Amino acid sequence: MKLGKQSAVFAVLGVIGIAGCSFPLNEKYSGETSETIRKPVIKIVVNSLGMTFPDGMDPNSNPYLDYIENNTGVEVNVTLPPLNGYDEKLNVIMTSGEPPDLLNTTSASWFMSYVNQKALTPLNDYIEKYGENLKAKIPKDVWEHVTVNGNIYAIPSLNEVKGTEIVYARKDWLDKLGLQPPRTVEEYTEVMEAFARRDPDGNGKKDTFGLSIMERLGRTSPFLGAFGAQMNAWYERDGKLVYSGILPEMKQALAYLRTLYEKDLLDPEFPLNKIDVLGEKVASGRVGLYSAAWSDTRTHIAASREKDPKAEWIPLDYPVGPDGKHGVYSTSSVRSYNVVPIQSRNAEAVVKFLDFIAGPGHKSLKLGFEDKVWTRVNGKLSIRFEEHIKHGYRGIYGALADTVEREVTRDRLEGLGEQYRLYDNVQRVESNLMTNRFDGAPTPAMGKHQVKLSKLQEETFTRIVAGLSPLEEFDEFVKRWKDSGGDEITGEVNDWWRDNRQGIVK
CATH class of the missing domain: 3.40.190.10 (Periplasmic binding protein-like II)
Structure with missing residues (x-):
């Protein structure tokens, strides 16, 4: 099944009238004297x-x-x-x-x-x-x-918190199909196939996905990490920083997601999935494995349990790729x-x-x-x-x-309900982060080029995964990224790296 690329719709916004700054006068009276x-x-x-x-x-x-x-x-x-x-x-x-x-x-x-x-x-x-x-x-x-x-x-x-994503799966579905929690990419793929094809919810319909993700390839971080890359990060290679989106590892990760799409294991509607749409699919029992936000146990997963008391969700180990890599992106x-x-x-x-x-x-x-x-x-x-x-x-x-303030964070997350495991989830995420090596102010070239480069990346990667463009288009993307300001950004990032690397713990 092939989908057209999702069109971005922007609201036409009116201008908010903003008055100049002012200083109102408050008057206090003491006898006949006015103090302003x-x-x-x-x-x-x-x-x-x-x-x-x-x-x-x-x-x-x-x-x-x-x-x-x-x-x-x-x-x-x-x-x-x-x-x-x-x-x-x-x-x-x-x-x-x-x-x-x-x-x-x-x-x-x-x-x-x-x-x-x-x-x-x-x-x-x-x-x-x-x-x-x-x-x-x-x-x-x-x-x-x-x-x-x-x-x-x-x-x-x-x-x-320093990261976001953690993989959750329906343990009741795993048990019903005689499956163990997956660990490697191959085992994950086997679970996805079972969830997509073996009627895990027992309703006699082919209405469940092996994996669902979001528009712009959101909620794919653990699967990218299995191949050694994350979106919008910088990694050290041979003493220099390189952009993750143009690495061979990213091409491998896209190839894997494309394979899931071709096998009908990946939700074909993913280019349309905003967070509320993905959340509804989780809550309604159409999704049994996905990369959740650490807080989803209190929202979408909790809604799933409320609709189906038999729904038992468990966190999984992050998928390990062919070269033993795993992890998720670290937030700025x-x-x-x-x-x-x-x-x-x-x-x-x-x-x-x-x-x-x-x-x-x-x-x-x-x-x-x-x-x-x-x-x-x-x-x-x-x-x-x-x-x-x-x-x-x-x-x-x-x-x-x-x-x-870590104590305030722990108090807040545990106070929201220990059954949601929020603080445990945060700790699990933070112990599996892939560190973005560029940690400085946005460079001048980023200010000039980042918006158009991000759009180019989002559109190209989505088309590749959805089968609308061949995998080889990745190589053309790399060239366009470099020529359209990426090389300029890379130069500035490495100027920063040269000046700051001595103070960075590796």
Whole structure:
């Protein structure tokens, strides 16, 4: 079965009107004397993370924003653009003539593009004066991600965990078909064949997949790792860094996935599978083996168990490839970038705002208010789930300057339900990471070329796996990648490697 390539659909977004920065005047009266206090107002444009607000609350009126404002003396005006086309929307805002005081993006390419345009405020002096918690909580090597020519152009938010994917399978299906949990790629393929062809759910229909993945080859990391490569990473070869997407190992991995597709073991609808679609297939019993996010035991896998009480899911060892390789991608240390446009005059207030989130405000923004959302019972965190869900929007603010406190992470994950094994999953993922050797700020050439190169890679790899292009197109992709800016990026990455490799643990 052949599928047409999925068309990307982008929302046509209107321009958000953003007023200039202002300082409202609060007056306190003592007898006949009027004392005027200037309170800074910052306008911020941030990611909603798909969160919603309880009735009677909105992004600018809720207890968590009040908590931040009361502790920083900064008034915050929040804009949440639509998630679809978010970075394109930020581009519109940046060119509006009066951009806000803070924009947040997860895109390293977007960040570097505006560094190249000299459109961002260097923050070194402000962080030195007003960023005590930021300096204490953000490691030195992470600051390198946002430092160009000695200037800090963004305040980073950190990824709480270092990786994402972990393979889960239906043990009840394995048992029914007389199969053991797979370990090697060959054993995995045998399980996929059984799940696709031997009616593991017993309904007499051919309606189950051997493996399901996502659009853009999402959720394939363990299978790529079996061949020694991951998407969008840099590995050392003969003393130099090379891009993973052009390695022979990647071609081998694509060939394996293509074989699964040709054998009807791979979900033929994968180019259309967004996360909610894949999650529905897991929950409805059409998928019995897939690369889950470590948190899926509390979402899609939990939904599967709720619909079918016999569904028993277990984590698997990562597949081992023909050369003994295995592992999954490591996430960047940086979750997102907070930048201050050069036109803003409120960098001081922005840094104070983010410094509180990273420091004193971290625990309440991560866990919710104590005694309201959670309490501690016998030394363990006890979460009031109705309040936890109601207050989930707090993550919009906390994610702006997330820091890593392992005890808070463990408390939170175990408090969400020990039956979900969330903290165990995180540890399993983190013990099987394939390290990306490039750990610096996005290079200037990345700012110029990364978006088009990423699109080229996504489209080419999808077409190869779906049988719409021959495997040999990979070789043409490598040439096009190099000629379209990849060689320029590689040169800059290796300049960084030459200057920094002495400090990198190998």
